[in-house]
Structures are given as structure tokens and as C-alpha cells.
Amino acid sequence: MxxxxxxxxxxxxxxxxxxxxxxxxxxxxxxxxxxxxxxxxxxxxxxxxxxxxxxxxxxxxxxxxxxxxxxxxxxxxxxxxxxxxxxxxxxxxxxxxxxxxxxxxxxxxxxxxxxxxxxxxxxxxxxxxxxxxxxxxxxxxxxxxxxxxxxxxxxxxxxxxxxxxxxxxxxxxxxxxxxxxxxxxxxxxxxxxxxxxxxxxxxxxxxxxxxxxxxxxxxxxxxxxxxxxxxxxxxxxxxxxxxxxxxxxxxxxxxxxxxxxxxxxxxxxxxxxxxGEGCGATLNGLYLGDGEQHIDHQTRIEHVEPNCYSREHYKGILDGSAHGVFNGKVFVHPAAQKTDGKQTNNTLLLSEKAQIDTKPQLEIFADDVKCTHGATVGRLDETSLFYMKSRGIDARTARELLTYAFAADVLETIEQVEVREALEAATLQRYTEH
Amino acid sequence: MLEIKNLHATAGDKEILRGIDLTVNAGEVHAVMGPNGSGKSTLAQVLAGHPAYEVTAGTVTYEGEDLLAMDPEVRAQQGIFLAFQYPVEIPGVSNAYFLRAAYNEIRKARGEEEIDPMSFADLMDERMKLVEMDPAMLSRSVNTGFSGGEKKRNEILQMAVLEPKLAVLDETDSGLDIDALRIVANGVNSLKRPDNATIVVTHYQRLLNYIVPDFVHVLAGGRIVRSGGKELALELEEKGYDWLLEGAVA
Known part of the structure; x- marks a missing residue:
């Protein structure tokens, strides 16, 4: 329209x-x-x-x-x-x-x-x-x-x-x-x-x-x-x-x-x-979805000049029928030698119907660079759950704590303390008080 | 305290434990030794209730109760502790939070009140000295980015805080240099009491110079093929395992 x-x-x-x-x-x-x-x-x-x-x-x-x-x-x-x-x-x-x-x-x-x-x-x-x-x-x-x-x-x-x-x-x-x-x-x-x-x-x-x-x-x-x-x-x-x-x-x-x-x-x-040379870019993120929500992130980092670094870590927790999308593009231009880039996307799916489409895109036109990317999609790690249970923590608490921890791992990169604490508290409450 | 009878366990469709019999009384230290693939670690994990293993026959009685019927967390609450061969990293959960949550669960199971954060901090101070651990490790995520030695010390710290009745140390010595080994062993020894017991699972005799066992059992092909006193460990050190293995693998 x-x-x-x-x-x-x-x-x-x-x-x-x-x-x-x-x-x-x-x-x-x-x-x-x-x-x-x-x-x-x-x-x-x-x-x-x-x-x-x-x-x-x-x-x-x-x-x-x-x-x-x-x-x-x-x-x-x-x-x-x-x-x-x-x-x-x-x-x-x-x-x-x-x-x-x-x-x-x-x-x-x-x-x-x-x-x-x-x-x-x-x-x-x-x-x-x-x-x-x-x-x-x-x-x-x-x-x-x-x-x-x-x-x-x-x-x-x-x-x-x-x-x-x-x-x-x-x-x-x-x-x-x-x-x-x-x-x-x-x-x-x-x-x-x-x-x-x-x-x-x-x-x-x-x-x-x-x-x-x-x-x-x-x-x-x-x-x-x-x-x-x-x-x-x-x-x-x-x-x-x-x-x-x-x-x-x-x-x-x-x-x-x-x-x-x-x-x-x-x-x-x-x-x-x-x-310009000598730049640094850190792009982190967290998406939390439930119900019928659709949450899409697209990031693009253009390395135009040499000797720059970029760090990117996006995490997501999806429940219900939520649909997440992560498309992370990193372009390294021909002049951008010595580029140091790292990109990671991890998504935790809490239900059968939740889904994530993750698409890292690395396009490198310079020859002397160090760039990596990786993506994982999964459920709570059984080994971690067993470890917590083996210390006396009950199954539900262990699941809740691990879910929260998955998010906290990236929230803790927020340096601004009031925002970090507020988002940690809200996330803890969201995943632990059912 | 613990009575294992004819214990059989499988991982997937592979039978790993093929009839273990073992009795552990309070105040005793048992060493379980054996070559790689003999089932030592499986025995340790089965006692803790690892879901990857299925018990197909036999019984395990712990303090008069059917251990195999208990969930892993109940076993821990009842006083069983497994020091993992490969301690698990849990990014996002601080060591202090994790330890306090575990400690309170175990207190709750004993019908005791939850500990307040101040008293818990005092307890931690004291117990961390046992394993010579830097207090800064408490605010870090559980095992995340820890060195091999730090992870093993962290296991013993957890043991020191949770004060189990039956501790099972699964190859706690693997990957440790001699200093770390001594620290870990001292930690274990200082926690020894007449009313608790320890099962030390190890491939090498080295650890047993520091944690002196009352009994040594040799596991091969999923069965105990020889039991003896601490001198058996020295004999193994000298002769290796081969002389015990003939005819042991069915």
C-alpha cells in the first residue's frame, strides 16, 4: 500500500x-x-x-x-x-x-x-x-x-x-x-x-x-x-x-x-x-523471541582500509513459533590488507517450532587477512545440564540457569553498567520465573 | 556405604560394564585402575547418573537405597560427588553463583536453611585456600577459559564446598603437572573423614603416591580382574597391565 x-x-x-x-x-x-x-x-x-x-x-x-x-x-x-x-x-x-x-x-x-x-x-x-x-x-x-x-x-x-x-x-x-x-x-x-x-x-x-x-x-x-x-x-x-x-x-x-x-x-x-586505517568495530547483539514473533538482524561491515579489526557476536533464544534471522555480511575490500575479522552467531531453540535462518557472508578481496565466522543452532547442551545436576541442581533450575547463561554470555559485553544490569535482570526473570 | 553388584551398562548398543562387584565402606579410599577403554570412566559416570549410559543389569545400593532409581541431582543431594575428567564450561554463570546454588540445593535436601551470601563468602574464602585458588576465579564463568589445572582445582573446590559422603574422582590427575597434582591431592586428603569415602579412578599410579588407597581394583574389559591393597598399584606401575589382561576380555 x-x-x-x-x-x-x-x-x-x-x-x-x-x-x-x-x-x-x-x-x-x-x-x-x-x-x-x-x-x-x-x-x-x-x-x-x-x-x-x-x-x-x-x-x-x-x-x-x-x-x-x-x-x-x-x-x-x-x-x-x-x-x-x-x-x-x-x-x-x-x-x-x-x-x-x-x-x-x-x-x-x-x-x-x-x-x-x-x-x-x-x-x-x-x-x-x-x-x-x-x-x-x-x-x-x-x-x-x-x-x-x-x-x-x-x-x-x-x-x-x-x-x-x-x-x-x-x-x-x-x-x-x-x-x-x-x-x-x-x-x-x-x-x-x-x-x-x-x-x-x-x-x-x-x-x-x-x-x-x-x-x-x-x-x-x-x-x-x-x-x-x-x-x-x-x-x-x-x-x-x-x-x-x-x-x-x-x-x-x-x-x-x-x-x-x-x-x-x-x-x-x-x-x-x-x-580509515586502524579502526575497530564491535557488533554484538541478542534477540529473544516467543509466540509468532519474527526477529531479523542484518549486519554489514565494510573493511575498506588496511589494519582494521571487527568483532561480531550475535546470540538468540527462540521459543514458541518464533522465527529468527541473522544475516551477517563482512566485505573486505582489495586495499584492506591485515584485516582481522571474527563473526559468530549462536541461537538456542527452546521449542520444536522455533526456527532460525542464519547466513554469514564473508566476501574477501584482499589476500593478507584473518577472517573467521561460525554459526551454531541448538538446544541446551546435555553435558552442561548433567554437570549442573551432578552438583545437586534440579533439572528445571539447571535448564533455566543455562538458558539465562546463554544470553548473559553476550549481555556481559555491554560496558554501560545500568543497561547491562537491567537487561540481565529482565532476561533472568524472563527465563527463570515460570 | 556403597554396594555394587553385577553391574552391566551400555552406551548405545555397546556393552561397557560387564558385571562389576564392588563394596565401599565409610572411611575407605578405593582406587580403580585400568587401561584405556576398560570402563573406569563409565563406572564413575554411571554412579553419578550420566544419561548417556544405560544400566542393563545389576544393582547399586547406596546408604541402603537404590541408587539407580535416583535422578542425578538426587544422588548429589544424597552426598554423591563426581569430579569430572573433563569439567564442563558454562559461559554466563559465575563460579560463585553456581557453587552457592549447588550448596543451597544440597542444604535444602538435608533440611537445612539456605546460606546467606556473607556466610557463603566466608566459607568460600576458607575452602579456596585448600586448593590454593585465586579468589578472582569466583567471579569468572564456570570453568570458562580455565586452564586444565584450574578446572581440576575447581572440581576439588566444589567437592570441598559440597562435602560429599562419596566422592568419585574421574581421572582427576590427567593433564596435571606435579605441582597441581600435589595441590589437588592435598585438597582431597584434607577432606577425608571417617564417615566419608573416596573412589579414585586413574590410569597412572602417580596420583596414588599422594592419595594413598586402602584398596586397589584393576578394571579390564568391563570387569574387576584383580583387587588388592595399595601394593597392587606399585606392581602395576612396574609390570603394566598386560599380565592381568590375559583371559580377561571375553
């Missing part, structure tokens, strides 16, 4: 998006044209082979209306990790909510504003990067998002500035006033030798079908370090497509974690291009 989006675009172009500068309007126009030409992908498309987006494509989604009742700070409490001194931008149904946000205490040299204000405060920066990092030419959902470019978070961390406290971009959807879509678009730019931790959270406040389609464009400058966490905890009937597209300059580091447990259908794309 691309027609409903075309109609929505007309409306936005004629009123809602009027605050945008001319270049942004023309960006949107080219993106909607591209979206119309591409249409929604089918499973014949190699990138969508295991994931049918029909549930999204066959529905009509207008832009989400504001919720029936104002969202309160108390409602957000379960989503804020008990932190009171983080820098937080809150978006409700895709719209920035100043009353729920707080950017106090940000160090000098840091700008954290909604997109509409970034047009005024960081005009050159947004014009330079918006729509340029996350290419929409071949990507339906990125084209769709770019066509509706209107709100989202913009973060700029200046040269050599270190932001000590995490920056939390919290996107909540409350479909109480009717089903709809939000299309947030974020931009994160770290200048030379800057350092920051950014958490992107997506969560539902109430039941109902809604569709979040988000794009985050990221630029990590020379010697800069970005820790980025994407937490997808949407409502059970929601649809979520999220793309994080990163460009890394010389000696920069990206430490990314994707946690996905919500939504009926979700697709998370994590892409990074290592465009």
Missing part, C-alpha cells in the same frame, strides 16, 4: 514539514520518488529472503497521531534504567517532547537537539550528512523514512570532547489514538577524538499495531569512540524496522550492541564502513 504513504507525503509537504530548509525538502522529494520506484521488497530480494514484510506492506499507516492522553514521566520510568543524570531526548509517537526531555549538564562542545532545532543550530552539519550516510537509493525503508524526514535526534560532539554520562534517545509509541507510523531520523556526529555513549530505545506504551521505521546516521571521526546501544522493546503487535548506518574514520572505534525482544515483526540493520 504505497499509495497511503504517497498521500501522507503530500500532506507533510504541504504543511508539517514547512520548517525544513529547501535542501531537506528536495531530499524528501527524491526519497519519495525512490520509494515509489522501489516498492516494498519481496522475499525474492536477497536481503529479504527470510523475512516477508507483507504484514507492513499490506496495511495503511498514517503518521501516528498524538496519544489520547499525555505521556507522563512515570510511564517512562521502566525505560530509563533508574538513571537521573543522563542526557535524554524523548520522542512520543515520533514527535520530540521537550517536557519529558533533559539535556542539562551536557559538556561544552556538545549539541543535542531535535532535528527541527538542528536546522537552525547546526545548519552546515545536518546539510553535510543528512541522507548522505544512510543511502536510500536501494533501500525501501530508508527511502520511506527519508521521505518523511521531519523529526528525530541530532547529536554533535565536538573535537576531543568526552561525554561522561550516557545520552539516551527514547522513542515511545502510544497507539491509543489509532494505529499509525513514526519515521524518526537521527544523526550522530563525533568529531576527532570525541567519545560518547548513545542509547537508542524503542518501546511501546500500550497495545495496538503501529509501525516504527527509524534511520540513524552516524559519523565517527578520527580517533573517536562511540558506544551505541539499540534496544528494541516495542509492543507485541508492533512492526519495527531500524537502520543504524555508521561511517568510521581513521583510528575510530565503534562498540555497538543490538537488543531485540519486542514487536511482531522486526528488522534491524546495523551497517558500518571502516573508511
Amino acid at each position: 504505497i499509495e497511503s504513504y504517497l498521500k501522507g507525503f503530500e500532506q507533510l509537504a504541504s504543511n508539517g514539514g514547512s520548517a525544513a530548509p529547501d535542501w531537506a525538502r528536495s531530499l524528501r522529494l527524491s526519497a519519495i520518488t525512490r520509494f515509489e520506484a522501489l516498492g516494498f521488497p519481496t522475499t525474492k530480494n536477497e536481503d529479504w529472503h527470510f523475512t516477508s514484510v507483507a504484514p507492513i506492506a499490506e496495511r495503511e499507516f498514517d503518521l501516528l497521531a498524538p496519544p489520547a492522553h499525555r505521556v507522563t514521566a512515570a510511564q517512562l520510568e521502566p525505560l530509563t534504567f533508574g538513571a537521573t543524570d543522563w542526557h535524554t531526548l524523548v520522542f512520543v509517537n515520533g514527535r520530540y517532547d521537550a517536557s519529558l526531555s533533559s539535556t542539562k549538564g551536557l559538556p561544552d562542545g556538545v549539541t543535542l537537539v531535535p532535528l527541527t532545532r538542528a536546522y537552525e543550530e547546526l545548519p552546515l552539519l545536518v546539510e553535510q550528512y543528512l541522507g548522505k550516510v544512510a543511502a536510500y537509493e536501494g533501500q525501501t525503508f530508508t527511502a520511506l523514512n527519508t521521505a518523511f524526514l521531519d523529526d528525530g535526534a541530532v547529536l554533535h560532539v565536538g573535537r576531543e570532547v568526552e561525554v561522561a554520562r550516557p545520552i539516551h534517545l527514547l522513542f515511545v509509541s502510544d497507539p491509543s489514538a489509532g494505529a499509525g507510523t513514526s519515521q524518526p531520523h537521527n544523526l550522530i556526529v563525533l568529531d576527532r577524538s570525541a567519545k560518547a555513549t548513545v542509547i537508542e530505545s524503542y518501546a511501546g506504551l500500550g497495545d495496538g499495531a503501529y509501525f516504527t521505521n527509524v534511520v540513524t546516521e552516524v559519523v565517527v571521526g578520527d580517533g573517536a569512540t562511540l558506544t551505541h546501544l539499540k534496544l528494541q522493546r516495542e509492543s507485541a503487535q508492533a512492526y519495527h524496522v531500524g537502520t543504524v548506518d555508521v561511517r568510521q574514520a581513521r583510528d575510530s572505534h565503534l562498540v555497538q550492541f543490538s537488543f531485540a525482544t519486542g514487536a511482531a515483526l522486526s528488522r534491524t540493520n546495523i551497517y558500518t564502513e571502516l573508511r
Whole structure:
């Protein structure tokens, strides 16, 4: 149903998006044209082979209306990790909510504003990067998002500035006033030798079908370090497509974690291009599915220059009839000698009907590289179960503990302590209290 | 304490134990020796209840009860401990959490209260000294990334904390250098009491220089072909196993 989006675009172009500068309007126009030409992908498309987006494509989604009742700070409490001194931008149904946000205490040299204000405060920066990092030419959902470019978070961390406290971009959807879509678009730019931790959270406040389609464009400058966490905890009937597209300059580091447990259908794309020497990229993730959930991750690491490393470890636990997909691409370009890459995907299936399609893709065009990948799919290890039982731990507890441990093994790579502990506690509770 | 009669066990369709008879009383240390493939490790695993083995005949009575009818966790709760030949790595579960969970399960089975974390920490401090283990190992995942020697020490630490009535050490000496062997043996010896017993399964006599057995049994072809005192181990060391094997394999 691309027609409903075309109609929505007309409306936005004629009123809602009027605050945008001319270049942004023309960006949107080219993106909607591209979206119309591409249409929604089918499973014949190699990138969508295991994931049918029909549930999204066959529905009509207008832009989400504001919720029936104002969202309160108390409602957000379960989503804020008990932190009171983080820098937080809150978006409700895709719209920035100043009353729920707080950017106090940000160090000098840091700008954290909604997109509409970034047009005024960081005009050159947004014009330079918006729509340029996350290419929409071949990507339906990125084209769709770019066509509706209107709100989202913009973060700029200046040269050599270190932001000590995490920056939390919290996107909540409350479909109480009717089903709809939000299309947030974020931009994160770290200048030379800057350092920051950014958490992107997506969560539902109430039941109902809604569709979040988000794009985050990221630029990590020379010697800069970005820790980025994407937490997808949407409502059970929601649809979520999220793309994080990163460009890394010389000696920069990206430490990314994707946690996905919500939504009926979700697709998370994590892409990074290592465009300078001496870069490091760590991409880890955990997906937990149950019922009829479909959880898809696609990652792409482009080793463009020599002497970079990448580490990737994704794990998943699938129960019920849940369907997981992991497609991890690593491309080593001809110039990228001495690339050191390692990719692992392990999935634990807790039921007969749960399934995973895992597809590691290593394409190497340089001759002096060290790259490995491996994938396992399985059930709980009988030897480990016996070991625990042989120490007096009953069978059920042993199963629960091993299930939790499977997830904890990758959760413990999260350095941000509040997030790690909260996800560990939630995972422990999920698998041990039946 | 333990009475094994005519025990037969198979793995898949292969019969490995072909009629074992063995009696172990409280306060005794028994060594079970034998060449590779003789069934030593199978005997140890069957006593602990490993699901890969099926008992096809015979009985095992432990403290007057039918051991074979008990699930592995019940056996452990009743005081049986198997030190694994290949201790299992469990990424994601810390050693401390694992030990405390096991300790509390066993206390519960004895009708005792769960231990509070502080008292447990004190207990751990004390027991870790027995096996000269670095306290930092407690916060690491169970056996994950441990060296061979660290894994074996960790087994003995678990034994020291769980205080079994019957400990079965399955080739605990394999892969240990002489220092680690001494540490492990000292740990085992210091846990010896008149009311518990130990079965030491080993291929080599070396370990028995440190853990001195009251009885030595030689296993071959799934049967005990010779039993004797500790001097039998020395004889084996000198002559090897071949002289006992003639006619033993059916």
C-alpha cells in the first residue's frame, strides 16, 4: 500500500514539514520518488529472503497521531534504567517532547537537539550528512523514512570532547489514538577524538499495531569512540524496522550492541564502513523471541582500509513459533590488507517450532587477512545440564540457569553498567520465573 | 556405604560394564585402575547418573537405597560427588553463583536453611585456600577459559564446598603437572573423614603416591580382574597391565 504513504507525503509537504530548509525538502522529494520506484521488497530480494514484510506492506499507516492522553514521566520510568543524570531526548509517537526531555549538564562542545532545532543550530552539519550516510537509493525503508524526514535526534560532539554520562534517545509509541507510523531520523556526529555513549530505545506504551521505521546516521571521526546501544522493546503487535548506518574514520572505534525482544515483526540493520586505517568495530547483539514473533538482524561491515579489526557476536533464544534471522555480511575490500575479522552467531531453540535462518557472508578481496565466522543452532547442551545436576541442581533450575547463561554470555559485553544490569535482570526473570 | 553388584551398562548398543562387584565402606579410599577403554570412566559416570549410559543389569545400593532409581541431582543431594575428567564450561554463570546454588540445593535436601551470601563468602574464602585458588576465579564463568589445572582445582573446590559422603574422582590427575597434582591431592586428603569415602579412578599410579588407597581394583574389559591393597598399584606401575589382561576380555 504505497499509495497511503504517497498521500501522507503530500500532506507533510504541504504543511508539517514547512520548517525544513529547501535542501531537506528536495531530499524528501527524491526519497519519495525512490520509494515509489522501489516498492516494498519481496522475499525474492536477497536481503529479504527470510523475512516477508507483507504484514507492513499490506496495511495503511498514517503518521501516528498524538496519544489520547499525555505521556507522563512515570510511564517512562521502566525505560530509563533508574538513571537521573543522563542526557535524554524523548520522542512520543515520533514527535520530540521537550517536557519529558533533559539535556542539562551536557559538556561544552556538545549539541543535542531535535532535528527541527538542528536546522537552525547546526545548519552546515545536518546539510553535510543528512541522507548522505544512510543511502536510500536501494533501500525501501530508508527511502520511506527519508521521505518523511521531519523529526528525530541530532547529536554533535565536538573535537576531543568526552561525554561522561550516557545520552539516551527514547522513542515511545502510544497507539491509543489509532494505529499509525513514526519515521524518526537521527544523526550522530563525533568529531576527532570525541567519545560518547548513545542509547537508542524503542518501546511501546500500550497495545495496538503501529509501525516504527527509524534511520540513524552516524559519523565517527578520527580517533573517536562511540558506544551505541539499540534496544528494541516495542509492543507485541508492533512492526519495527531500524537502520543504524555508521561511517568510521581513521583510528575510530565503534562498540555497538543490538537488543531485540519486542514487536511482531522486526528488522534491524546495523551497517558500518571502516573508511580509515586502524579502526575497530564491535557488533554484538541478542534477540529473544516467543509466540509468532519474527526477529531479523542484518549486519554489514565494510573493511575498506588496511589494519582494521571487527568483532561480531550475535546470540538468540527462540521459543514458541518464533522465527529468527541473522544475516551477517563482512566485505573486505582489495586495499584492506591485515584485516582481522571474527563473526559468530549462536541461537538456542527452546521449542520444536522455533526456527532460525542464519547466513554469514564473508566476501574477501584482499589476500593478507584473518577472517573467521561460525554459526551454531541448538538446544541446551546435555553435558552442561548433567554437570549442573551432578552438583545437586534440579533439572528445571539447571535448564533455566543455562538458558539465562546463554544470553548473559553476550549481555556481559555491554560496558554501560545500568543497561547491562537491567537487561540481565529482565532476561533472568524472563527465563527463570515460570 | 556403597554396594555394587553385577553391574552391566551400555552406551548405545555397546556393552561397557560387564558385571562389576564392588563394596565401599565409610572411611575407605578405593582406587580403580585400568587401561584405556576398560570402563573406569563409565563406572564413575554411571554412579553419578550420566544419561548417556544405560544400566542393563545389576544393582547399586547406596546408604541402603537404590541408587539407580535416583535422578542425578538426587544422588548429589544424597552426598554423591563426581569430579569430572573433563569439567564442563558454562559461559554466563559465575563460579560463585553456581557453587552457592549447588550448596543451597544440597542444604535444602538435608533440611537445612539456605546460606546467606556473607556466610557463603566466608566459607568460600576458607575452602579456596585448600586448593590454593585465586579468589578472582569466583567471579569468572564456570570453568570458562580455565586452564586444565584450574578446572581440576575447581572440581576439588566444589567437592570441598559440597562435602560429599562419596566422592568419585574421574581421572582427576590427567593433564596435571606435579605441582597441581600435589595441590589437588592435598585438597582431597584434607577432606577425608571417617564417615566419608573416596573412589579414585586413574590410569597412572602417580596420583596414588599422594592419595594413598586402602584398596586397589584393576578394571579390564568391563570387569574387576584383580583387587588388592595399595601394593597392587606399585606392581602395576612396574609390570603394566598386560599380565592381568590375559583371559580377561571375553
